[in-house]
Amino acid sequence: MADASIRTSEKDQDSCPVCQDLLKNPVTCKCGQSFCSACIHSLKQYSPKGSHSCPQCGEAFAPKPVPRRFIKVERMKKVELSSSNHPSDPSYAGPGDVGCDECTGRKHKAVKSCLMCLASFCESHLIPHTTVTYLKRHKLIEASPDLQENNCSQHDKLNEFYCRTDQKCICASCVLNEHKGHDTVEAETERMAKQTEIAEKQREVQQRIKDKQKELDELKRSLDTLKCSAQAALEDNDKIFTQLIHTIEKTRSEVAELIRAQEKMEYSRVVRLHEQLEQKIAELHRRDTELQKLLNTDNNVYFLKHFQFLSSLSASVNSPIVTVSQHIKPDLVRKSLSDLKMELQKFGKDCKFSVEISF
Incomplete structure (x- = not known):
């Protein structure tokens, strides 16, 4: 009858009653109920010493029961293949995540850690801690990668107390031995006191953040004002120098016109003087020819007759020295x-x- 029950279970049961997932490396108890080997192992691990019972029906077993292995090769292959085909499944632990200590093969993300078991569990393997009475009393915290630091290194017990004298977390054995007579309180009590101090510190930090943010906002406004002021100054600078350049260009043009006008006037005067000098030179050449003719004549009467006329040459041909300005008012x-x-x-x-x- 039991064999029939087992065969029926083998045929119809697809999921583990504990983790509610497909059976992984399943084993079957004497009552015919099948579980993941990891799930049934965790239940036996955390059950009271000497007590063994089916998590589903509660049927008790003799000490050290030997569950009969129930293997579904094809289903296991499908489960493993399904897991490998979805490497990006967010339910599996990745770099930086805390993995479930009960998962075999690829581990799921742990959602809670147990300080009593010193193990971390995913949602499926956490079910015993929410359904089994004696497991409900265990202390669960957020998944932590280093649970050993919560235990006393000397007595390997949970650090449930805090020694104010030595300012360190200790276990119950430490309270009775090494820290006997010290000012000790429960770790949770000390945490509440420290938490109040931390909250006050946090308020101070938040106020400082507000003050610094206000200073930062004022600095940003100053930078904006400086930027606007510099832009206005640049625009004024461009405007002033544009006007100045225009004035300089205009003055340069006017001075150039004055220089050209003075050059033209002086040039006209020099041209007139040039013509006058050429006329004087021509007159002097004519007189020079007459004087030479007079010197060459043999006729004494002709010579004496024209001597008086030609001797007055020096008085008539001499003229004042002409000067020309070579620079225009430098x-x-x-x-x-x-x-x-x-x-x-x-x-x-x-x-x-x-x-x-x-x-």
């Missing part, structure tokens, strides 16, 4: 440009000093 132009250059240099220094002071 001193005035150079002085004006020099004054303008000095004013621009002074303006540049004043602007630079003003900008340095402002910034």
Whole structure:
């Protein structure tokens, strides 16, 4: 009859009653109920010493029961193949995640860690801790990668107390031995006291964050104001220098016109003087010819007759020395440009000093 029950279970049962998942490496108890080997192992591990019973029906077994193995090769292959075909399944533990200590093969993410069992469990393997009475009393915390630090290194017991004298977490054996007579309290009590201090510290930090954020906002506004001010100054600078360049160009053009006008006037005067000098030279050549003719004559009467006329040549041909200005008022132009250059240099220094002071 039991064999029939087992065969029926083998045929119809597909999931483990403990983890509610497909059977993995299943084993069958004497009552015919099948479980994952990991699930039934965890139940036996955490059951009271000497007590063995089926988690489903509660049927008790003799000490050290030997479950009959129930293997479904094809189903196991499908389960393993399904797991391998979904490497990105978020339910499996990845780098930085805490893996379930009860999972065989690829591990699922642990959702809780037990301080009594010193093990971490996924959602499926955590079910015994929520359904089995004596497992419900265990202390569960968020999944932690290093549970051993919660145990006393000397007595290998859970550090449930805190020694205020030595400022360290200790176990119950430490309270009765090494820390006997010390100011000790439960770890949870000390945590509540420290938590109040931490909350106050957190409020102080949050207030400092607000103050610093206010300073940062003010600094940002100052930077925005500085940026706007600099932009306005650049626009004014471009406007002023554009006008200044226009004025300089206009002045340059006017001075050039004055220079050309003076050049034209002086040129006309020099041309007139040139013509006059050419006429004087021609007159002197004519007189030179007459004097030579007079010197060459043999006629004394002719010579004496024309001597009086030709001797007055020096008084008539001599003329005042003609001077021509070769430069167009260089001193005035150079002085004006020099004054303008000095004013621009002074303006540049004043602007630079003003900008340095402002910034």
